Amino acid sequence: MDDNDLGNIGYDPYEFANVIGDGEQTLHPGCSKYTKLSALVKLYNLKAKHGMSDVCFTExxxxxxxxxxxxxxxxxxxYEAKKTLSTLGTSYEKIHACPNDCILxxxxxxxxxxxxxxGISRWKECKDSILKEDVPVKVVWHFPLIPRFKRMFQSRKTAKSLTWHADKKSVDGHMSHPVDSLSWKLLDDKWPEFGKEPRNLRLALSYDGFNPHSSFSSRSSCWxxxxxxxxxxxxxxxKQKFMMFDLIDFWS
Structure with missing residues (x-):
């Protein structure tokens, strides 16, 4: 099982219930600071941060x-660590893209x-103008949203908050929430059937680019x-826990 398999076990709610159990299970008898899941997440973050190999991580x-x-x-x-972490829904899909952003x-x-x-090639070109087959110029990393929405709203408290803008928002003539904006009202007018159901999700999208290698000489960029x-x-x-990665656009 490699990094691409992380999360491919599935999105079965029963599997997710098992990982919740791991989040409540103590790391060892008498330990109150870490659970099995929190310790494993900490260790896996260290693996990713320092480029630790799978063999080294197993040891x-x-x-x-x-x-x-x-x-x-x-x-x-x-292998056992990834089986546990995969039920958190950390799967992703790599999609090659046109270097000029024409198509996926x-x-x-x-x-x-x-x-x-x-007409441009999707493959990276070497200095001698030879194309590197299977090495794409541009890759989009897609993190599926719907399975994460399903898990998130298994919580009754979170699910109830979805209709706050319709049930509890005060109408005082001031703009205190996006529901007061002209864009929200325009969307309701354009798609009235969508607007009638307050549980339909209204999503805002934000993105920005940076150089992943912190080097001005590098042509790579990450969005x-x-x-x-x-x-x-x-x-x-x-809140950070309600902000979700959907895509990462990587250009090399």
Whole structure:
């Protein structure tokens, strides 16, 4: 199982219930600071931050298990760790894109080597003008949203907050929430059937680019796309836990 398999076990709500159980299970008898899940997430973040190999991470898990008291719940291999983390829904899909942003190389264009619009190759060109097959110039990382929405709104409290803008928003003539904006009203007028259901999600999109290598000489750029749910009350909609990555556009 490699990084592309992370999250591919599925989005079964029963599997997600199991990971909630891992979040309540102590790391070892008498430990109150870390649970099995929180410790594993911390360790996996270190692996990603420092570029640790899967073999090295497996050896670290084995060592951690030996250092902790008997009866600890730390996974004993990278495979077991990923099985636990995958139920959090951290899956993604890599989609090649036209370097000029004309198309995504999927569905009818999945096997295309050149963009049907501008004719440019999707593959990276070496210094000697030879194309590197299977090395794309531009890649979009897509993180599926619907499974995450389903898990998020398994919470009754969170699901109830979806209709706050319709049920509890005070009408005082002041703009205190996006529901007061002209854009919100325009959307309701243009698609009245959508506007009638207050539980329909209103999403704001934001993105910006940065150089992932912190080097002015590098041509690489990374553009994360973040979505925010405007259905929620103003004190929740900008909270970090309700901001979701949808896409990462990487250019090399």
């Amino acid at each position: 670290l898990l084995i060592l951690q298990g030996d250092l902790l008291t008997e009866g600890n719940t730390i996974p004993f291999s990278m 190389c999927m569905k009818d264009f999945g096997d295309s080597t050149n963009c049907p619009t501008c 994360p796309v973040i979505l925010v749910m405007y259905n929620l009350p103003p004190w929740l909609c900008m």
